[in-house]
Amino acid sequence: MKIFKALLFLLCILFSISCTNQTKKITSAEVKNEIDNYLSKTMELHHIPGLALAVVEGDKIIYEDYFGKASLENNAQVDKNTLFRIFSATKLITSTGVFQLIQNGQLNLDDKISKYIADLPPPWQDVKIENLLSHSSGLPDIIKYESTLTDKELIGKLSEDNMDFVTGNQFRYNQTNYWLLAQSIEQVTGMPFDNYILKNQFDNSTTGVLFSSNSQEIIPNRATRYFYNGKTQEFEKDTNNSGRRGHSGNGLNITLERFIEWNKKLDDNVLLNNNMKSKMWKPFNFKNQKDNFLYGWGNYRVNGLNSYGFSGGNLAAFRKFVDHKTTIILLSNAYEIPAYDIIINDIARIAIPELKAKNLTMEGEVMNFVINSQFNEATQSFKKLRRENPNSDFDNLKWNINRIGNSYLYGEKNPEKALDAFKFNVEANPNWWVSMASLAEVYEIKKDSLNAIESYKKAILLNEDNEWNYNEQMKNKIEELKN
Numbered sequence: 001m002k003i004f005k006a007l008l009f010l011l012c013i014l015f016s017i018s019c020t021n022q023t024k025k026i027t028s029a030e031v032k033n034e035i036d037n038y039l040s041k042t043m044e045l046h047h048i049p050g051l052a053l054a055v056v057e058g059d060k061i062i063y064e065d066y067f068g069k070a071s072l073e074n075n076a077q078v079d080k081n082t083l084f085r086i087f088s089a090t091k092l093i094t095s096t097g098v099f100q101l102i103q104n105g106q107l108n109l110d111d112k113i114s115k116y117i118a119d120l121p122p123p124w125q126d127v128k129i130e131n132l133l134s135h136s137s138g139l140p141d142i143i144k145y146e147s148t149l150t151d152k153e154l155i156g157k158l159s160e161d162n163m164d165f166v167t168g169n170q171f172r173y174n175q176t177n178y179w180l181l182a183q184s185i186e187q188v189t190g191m192p193f194d195n196y197i198l199k200n201q202f203d204n205s206t207t208g209v210l211f212s213s214n215s216q217e218i219i220p221n222r223a224t225r226y227f228y229n230g231k232t233q234e235f236e237k238d239t240n241n242s243g244r245r246g247h248s249g250n251g252l253n254i255t256l257e258r259f260i261e262w263n264k265k266l267d268d269n270v271l272l273n274n275n276m277k278s279k280m281w282k283p284f285n286f287k288n289q290k291d292n293f294l295y296g297w298g299n300y301r302v303n304g305l306n307s308y309g310f311s312g313g314n315l316a317a318f319r320k321f322v323d324h325k326t327t328i329i330l331l332s333n334a335y336e337i338p339a340y341d342i343i344i345n346d347i348a349r350i351a352i353p354e355l356k357a358k359n360l361t362m363e364g365e366v367m368n369f370v371i372n373s374q375f376n377e378a379t380q381s382f383k384k385l386r387r388e389n390p391n392s393d394f395d396n397l398k399w400n401i402n403r404i405g406n407s408y409l410y411g412e413k414n415p416e417k418a419l420d421a422f423k424f425n426v427e428a429n430p431n432w433w434v435s436m437a438s439l440a441e442v443y444e445i446k447k448d449s450l451n452a453i454e455s456y457k458k459a460i461l462l463n464e465d466n467e468w469n470y471n472e473q474m475k476n477k478i479e480e481l482k483n
Contacts, residue, residue, distance in 0.1 A: 028062055034350050035063055042343060042364055043068060045371060047336035049235065050078040050223055052256040053343075055351045056263060056327040062351065064256065070223035070333065072235060083208065083222040083253045084331035085215070087313030090252040093262075094178055095133055095280060095296025096271055097185060097197050103276045106188050109133075109295070116184040121159035127167055129184065132177040133295040134284035138165040139176045147243045154245075171284075171291035175249050182248035193248055201262060201271060208258035213246035215239060222253060225315065226334035230411025235334055250312065256331055259318070263327050281308050281322070301391050302345045303355050314338035324352050337403050341396035342367060361385040363397050370401055373417065375424050382428050394429075401425045402438055409442055418442045433462035437474060449481045456481075 035055070043051060050070050055063035066078040101107035109130040114120050124139065131137040140161035145154055164172055182193040189196050194211045202209050215225050215238040226235035242250060254262075265271045272280070280295050292299055297308045300319065309319035317330045317340040328344050328351070342363040349355045349362060361384045369378035385394075405421035408414045419442050425435040440455030456474045463471055 031351055031356075032063055035347060036065070038346060038350060038362075038364065039067060039343075041368075042339060045364070045368055046339045047228060047334070048332050048339075049226065049334050050082070051330070051332040052078055052082065052084065053331070053347070054256055054260050054329045055347060056260060056329075057351075058325045059264075061260065064260070066256070070221075072224070072226070078223065080257055081208070081221045081255060083210070083219065083255055084316060084333065085212075085222070085225055085250075085253050085313065086316035086318075086331065087250045089310050089312035089316045089318050090248065090250050091178055091296050092310050092318060093197060093201060093252055094181055094248045096201065096266070098129065098133060098181060098296070099272055099276045099280050100200055101185065101188055102279075103272060107184070109279075113180055113184055116187040117180060119155070121155070123163050129181070130284065130295065131167055132181045134293055135171050135173050135177055136168050136284060136286060137174065137177055138163045138167045138169065138172070139174060139180075140164060141174045142176045142179060142245070147241060147245065151245070166287070169287045171286060171293045175246070178249035179245055185248075201265070202258070208255040210253050211247045211251045212253055213240075213242035213244070213251040216241060219253065223333040225313070228334065228336040230336075230407045233411075256329060259329050259331070263320075263329065267325075267327075300341070300345075301389070302348050303358070303360055303388055304391075305348070305352070305355065307348070309344075311340045314340055317341060317344045319344045319348070321348060321352060324354065326352055337367070337371075337400050337407070338396075339364070339367065339400065342400065358388075360388055363394070366397065367400060370404055370421060370424060373420060375420060378424060379427065398425060398429045398432060398435065401428070402435060405438055405442070409445065415442055415446050419446070431462060433459045433467070436462055437470070440474070440477075444477065444481065453478050453481050
């Protein structure tokens, strides 16, 4: 009996040790509490008035909540009925619509768009559907022309412009692409673009989903989109109106609930079968062999995990971690410094168990240090973040840090704070020409000609592809500073 008791006691000790050594399982309540705390801090940090967020894991919604104000003037709260403009995240819906036609045998990726759209300028004749989806067309961008022009007038204006690059060579984001996709869809289906999308993706229902690219249009329950004025430090109403021409690229307005429903249809193969989704999420073969983009979807890596999605207006973002059956949907209506991808990435680090177990660095933490001018802490945090994400270029984060510097420089009129922010960004992203050019600009404003000239020269060398044709401007600035 004594031997039995001793063995029983030993087994209890071993079981206790075993339980102690096991990884603690994170409960849904803990995840919700951590996301709540993160969003509360982030909304305050970035001055986000209203926000809705969902995290879906398989068939289960593990997080869905609504925060802040849909309208500052009316003090209206964000809730389940709030419609948000998702701007360029609409392109995900348009891309899905194109692949539905491909699935039905009505369209092919390698079809030339001249098959569906008549009287195109000669240089456009070889542009294909796949080039529009992947932003590899090289077409001039409609964004530089007045939205009040008729389609015929706009084509006339664009036909006078040169192609930006050889079709298929590279990625360049372009609103013309999705305008022409809408025209192709209408030609194939014989239906207005809006009607085709609502019928085939939203069961012909307009409850919680509609098209409008006009921010001034009065729509019940729609969140007001605001811009932050750095000089007055106040929000101002957006007045953007892209008209019906913008519907396929930026026109969807949707509630979080309807977006969750749309995602479930995508997951359940109601919208597209697995083969079509695989094709849609396949990288386009750019001739420059450098750019990385799918067919209407972006490809993002977070701590080694692959995800597909896109964002819009610096306000909305949709991201699918397909291998982990997790989708994150973010909708908001304003910001001081945009943080959509940063929020999505950090929520993934909180909500996906494989990432959560690693106690990873949050991108929001780096932003917080920079905003509070804690650059030593920001440097250490960013180095750790980069070690944990060796294959990421942190596009959104580096642009946001640059915006912080610009807000100091032009909003607060504080070049010293701007200088610190730009120096940090150059150190964190030494191969990015924009951060170097921004540093040169603040030196120029401070009348430090020697450092300004040196920084502009470095920026020109880094800008090998002469993005935005900006090298000539920087060369001119160097000559001015010399004199």
